[in-house]
Amino acid sequence: MKTKRLLRALALLLVLTTIALCFTSCFEESSSQTNSNETTTTAKKENSKKHNSNNNSSSSKSDECANSTCSYKTDSNSNYCSVCNCQVTGCKNVKSSNGLYCIEHTCVKDGCTFEKYNNSDYCILCKCLDNDCKNAPIENGNYCLEHTCAVTNCTNRTTFESGSKYCIGHSCLACSNIRVANGFYCKNHTCIASGCKGQKSYNSNYCPIHKY
Numbered sequence: 001m002k003t004k005r006l007l008r009a010l011a012l013l014l015v016l017t018t019i020a021l022c023f024t025s026c027f028e029e030s031s032s033q034t035n036s037n038e039t040t041t042t043a044k045k046e047n048s049k050k051h052n053s054n055n056n057s058s059s060s061k062s063d064e065c066a067n068s069t070c071s072y073k074t075d076s077n078s079n080y081c082s083v084c085n086c087q088v089t090g091c092k093n094v095k096s097s098n099g100l101y102c103i104e105h106t107c108v109k110d111g112c113t114f115e116k117y118n119n120s121d122y123c124i125l126c127k128c129l130d131n132d133c134k135n136a137p138i139e140n141g142n143y144c145l146e147h148t149c150a151v152t153n154c155t156n157r158t159t160f161e162s163g164s165k166y167c168i169g170h171s172c173l174a175c176s177n178i179r180v181a182n183g184f185y186c187k188n189h190t191c192i193a194s195g196c197k198g199q200k201s202y203n204s205n206y207c208p209i210h211k212y
């Protein structure tokens with residue numbers, strides 16, 4: 001009985017020692033692994049630092065397009081590639097998302113994506129349609145205020161060359177004043193006979209028909 005107990009005690013001691021030894025060695029192993037991991041991370045950091053400084057020394061900026069969703073190479077003088085850059089020669093801005101030009105060079109009319117015309121804020125189709133006029137057209141019209149007939153609700157072009165504020169349909173045929181209603185001449189040039197639309201004769205208030 002005594003020996004059996006002693007043997008059991010010895011066996012227990014052996015087991016405990018084994019566990020203790022195993023635990024210590026495991027711990028040592030794992031801690032040495034952590035150390036080696038740290039060394040690797042540090043080495044990586046140093047590598048990436050070197051990489052960055054290499055880039056910096058070769059050129060002042062990256063040659064990849066500045067548009068974060070684009071990976072094309074940039075053109076010589078721009079931060080953007082030829083696809084992302086505004087299509088106006090010499091412009092270095094990024095083009096707007098729905099057109100070919102940057103905000104600065106895109107027609108200001110809502111929804112229009114065409115290029116601004118010369119020094120106009122509008123493209124050639126959205127600006128006043130008068131030849132080289134750069135003004136904005138009036139609402140619901142094709143011409144600017146200066147080139148739109150002065151008659152309310154008339155959006156025709158003025159006969160500006162003849163100095164009239166009115167369109168060809170509202171301008172007196174003999175001068176630049178407004179025509180009388182349903183007539184062809186202004187008040188000064190229309191025969192005063194009731195209902196007559198004819199032009200006054202020279203030195204008379206009447207047309208040739210009503211003169212005598």
Ligand SMILES: [Zn+2]
Pocket residue numbers: 065066067070071072080081082083084085
């Ligand atoms: Zn790009």
Ligand SMILES: [Zn+2]
Pocket residue numbers: 086087088091092093101102103104105
């Ligand atoms: Zn531009």
Ligand SMILES: [Zn+2]
Pocket residue numbers: 107108109112113114122123124125126127
């Ligand atoms: Zn436009």
Ligand SMILES: [Zn+2]
Pocket residue numbers: 128129130133134135143144145146147
């Ligand atoms: Zn105009």
Ligand SMILES: [Zn+2]
Pocket residue numbers: 149150151154155156166167168169170
């Ligand atoms: Zn008119």
Ligand SMILES: [Zn+2]
Pocket residue numbers: 172173174175176177185186187188189
């Ligand atoms: Zn007249």
Ligand SMILES: [Zn+2]
Pocket residue numbers: 191192193196197198206207208209210
């Ligand atoms: Zn008359």
